[in-house]
Amino acid sequence: MDRNRWPECSGMGGRNHRNRHLKETEVSKITGFALPTLRNWRFIGKGPAYVKPGGRAIRYPREAVIQFMEAVHVEPKAGE
Numbered sequence: 001m002d003r004n005r006w007p008e009c010s011g012m013g014g015r016n017h018r019n020r021h022l023k024e025t026e027v028s029k030i031t032g033f034a035l036p037t038l039r040n041w042r043f044i045g046k047g048p049a050y051v052k053p054g055g056r057a058i059r060y061p062r063e064a065v066i067q068f069m070e071a072v073h074v075e076p077k078a079g080e
Contacts, residue, residue: 021051021059031069 027048028035041047042058048068050060 020062021053022062022065024058024060027060027065031065 022030024035024038027033028038033047038047042050048060049064050058053059
């Protein structure tokens with residue numbers, strides 16, 4: 001996965017965006033996973049790590065999302 005593409009992703013403006021926590025809608029747009037999928041994964045303990053800084057609000061550390069996507073990345077074999 002190309003880590004350099006992350007700063008250009010939609011919704012990543014503002015200062016210090018490299019260390020920013022992402023909203024679930026931003027993670028959905030960046031990864032292509034639907035919001036219900038991210039919510040279900042949180043319920044069953046799967047998916048990228050997240051924090052709940054205000055009790056209800058869900059935020060994903062940018063680096064945790066990158067690490068998750070790298071961990072599930074599969075290189076296709078010849079003939080696939």
